Amino acid sequence: MIRTGEQYRDGLRDGREVWIDGERVADVTRHPAxxxxxDVKARMYDMAHEPSYQDALSYVEDNQRLSTFQRPPREKSDWAAKTHALDLFFKDIRGVVTRVGDETVGEMWSLRDGRDVLAEIDPRFADNIDRHIEAVLRDDIFHVSANTDPKGDRSRPPQQQDPDMMVHVVRESDAGIIIRGAKYETASAYADQAFLKPTLGAWTSEALSDYAVGCIVKMGAPGVKHLCRSGFAGRGSAADYPLANRFDEVDALLVFDDVLIPWEDVFFYRHTRAAQHIRATLHRYSAFPFVLRLLYVADMMVGTALWNAKQTGLDKLQGVREKIADLVCYREGINAHLTAAIAMAEPSPGGLLMPQQSMLYAGRVFACANLPQMMHVARELCGGQICVTPNASAFAADGSRPWLEKFYTLNDAWESDDRRKLLAFARDLLNSDYAGHRLTFAQFAQAPHFNHLAAVYNSFDFAGPLDFVRRSAGLSDRVQGSL
Ligand SMILES: Cc1cc2nc3c(=O)[nH]c(=O)nc-3n(C[C@H](O)[C@H](O)[C@H](O)COP(=O)(O)OP(=O)(O)OC[C@H]3O[C@@H](n4cnc5c(N)ncnc54)[C@H](O)[C@@H]3O)c2cc1C
Incomplete structure (x- = not known):
């Protein structure tokens, strides 16, 4: 059944060990960072209970109301429903967040697509996948993703350095397996559980390894420690940093200090072939909501640049319109990939409907690789005033207010307060610490660029181009056999 925001908050008060800036956090729901x-995630839960949103954010199955965001997709309309629900959510919170559950739950569906493969390798664990997918749906669990280990010296296998540089199993008991190591993870401190799986490395050439482990980890389990980076909320006022103060998604180094994983939460263990399988298919669903976020980031850049040009009258210039058109092409390029990926959606091995894979992965490369350039275009269109404008308190103080009103009032429609607000918004979107962090987030959080490209290479059907060139160049039939 769908949870309320308050039930979600109660679930976080489980004695979890969270550290930030040297302080042990007593209650994440109340800590300023x-x-x-x-509150944003709680709002997502609460919206599904409100009459005006309920039909979009939830659906009824077996007399239970379940979350649209958690629904395994079987029809194109399921993808349209998810997109619509996210649109309502972003418009309600008036911003963009990424790791709020719908973008990570798809990793579990990918694992279920490999159920038969995993069952063939080790039949003990296949039922655990089905049960966990059902549990996420029925209990409305906030699920995050644990992929990246600190890794240490990449030129050495984990066995030849501190073995904890990559998560591994140290022993097993009747109750389950005991894991040690660490992962980087956004939102772990305020999520319910994570799907943990390995980063692949040289060790995967072995048939069996203690490093090949995939499981569910409860974020409040004994031995789990969330060592968070410093927060952006509260570094400046909300009037000056309107995005950082509302939408900072705090990342953590998540340490596993001999954590017991009960057998019912284990998906695979020791078989490196299982680890390779899940890594190869991990983002086949979850890349869609990840890229969808960047469509909204693009909208924010288009809107900010155009409002700025309208405020100053620069929108009348052809050269300025061309730069805004560049931003629009970026926005529509993302839109086209996402639209096509669903229009051409494919059945998955597990009976779900997955976005057309090469279109989706090419869209992820397009959206992530062009983001730095597009942020630069938007920043350049906003001009230097985004980094030299005084803060809100200067606009309010007696001594400076008259001067700032004089120089920031543009005409009858644009008074100084709206000019200041737009420039503060633009700074937090394009120029602030938070803006830089979000850019890095887009480049790495789901996977690094080389991994995005590998996904394109592995999903694109090369038969068409190869055959076209073979015929066009008059190559012999023998070359076909060399494929
Ligand atoms: C803001 C943020 C949030 C994150 N959230 C999460 C999360 O929620 N869950 C999670 O699991 N991880 C998360 N990560 C971690 C992220 O997945 C990793 O940063 C990413 O996988 C790269 O690993 P690394 O940082 O250790 O880079 P390294 O492995 O040190 O690589 C650094 C660079 O070296 C080059 N390189 C390395 N290996 C290769 C190769 N094989 N081929 C070509 N080039 C290569 C690339 O240029 C690469 O970017 C997050 C990261 C950031 C920055």
Whole structure:
């Protein structure tokens, strides 16, 4: 059944060990660094109970109301429903967040697509996948993703350095397996559980390894420690940093200090072929909601640049319109990939409907690789005033207010307060610490660029181009056999 925001908050008060800036956090729902983003996630839960949103954010199955965001997709309309629900959510919170559950739950569906492969390798665990997918749906669990280990010296296998540089199993008991190591993870401190799986390395050439482990980890389990980076909320006022203060998604180094994983939460263990399988298919669903976020980031850049040009009258210039058109092409390029990926959606091995894979992965490369350039275009269109404008308190103080009103009032429609607000918004979108962090997030959070490209290479059907060139160049039939 769908949860309420308050039930979600109660679930976070489980004695979890969270550290930030040297302080042990007593309650993440109340701490200033976490409260804004916990409130955003709680709002996502609460919206599904409100009459005006309920039919979009939830659906009824077996007399139970379940979340649209958690629904395994079987029809194109399921993808349209998810997209619509996210649109309502972003418009309600008036911003963009990424790791709020719908973008990570798809990793579990990918694992179920490989159920038969995993069952063939080790039949003990296949039922656990089905049960966990059902549990996420029925209990409305906020699920995040644990992929990246610290890894240490990449030129050495984990066995030849501190073995904890990559998560591994140290022993097993009747109750389950005991894991040690660490992962980088956005939102772990305020999520319910994570799907943990390995980063692949040289060790995967072995048939069996203690490093080949995939499981569910409860974020409040004994031995789990969330060592968070410093938050952006509260570094400046909300009037000056309107995005950082509402939408900072705090990342953590998540340490596993001999954590017991009960057998019912284990998906695979020791078989490196299982680890390779899940890594190869991990983002086949979840890349869609990830890229969809960047469509909204593009909208924010288009809107910010155009409002700025309208405020200053620069929108009348052809050269300015061309730069805004560049931003629009970026926005529509993302839109086209996402639209096509669903229009051409494919059945998955597990009976779900997955976005057409090469279109989706090419869209992820397009959206992530062009983001730095597009942020630069938007920043350049906003001009230097985004980084030299005084803060809101200067606009309010007696001594400076008259001067700032004089120089920031543009005409009858644009008074100084709206000019200041737009410039503060633009700074937090394009120029602030938070803006830089979000750019890095887009480049790495789901996977690094080389991994995005590998996904394109592995999903594109090369038969068409190869055959076209073979015929066009008059190559012999023998070359066909060399493929
Ligand atoms: C803001 C943020 C949030 C994150 N959130 C999460 C999360 O929620 N869950 C999670 O699991 N991880 C998360 N990560 C971690 C992220 O997945 C990793 O940063 C990413 O996988 C790269 O690993 P690394 O940082 O250790 O880079 P490294 O492995 O040190 O690589 C650094 C660079 O070296 C080059 N390189 C390395 N290996 C290769 C190769 N084989 N081929 C070509 N080039 C290569 C690339 O240029 C690469 O970017 C997050 C990261 C950031 C920055």
């Amino acid at each position: 976490f409260r804004p983003i916990v």
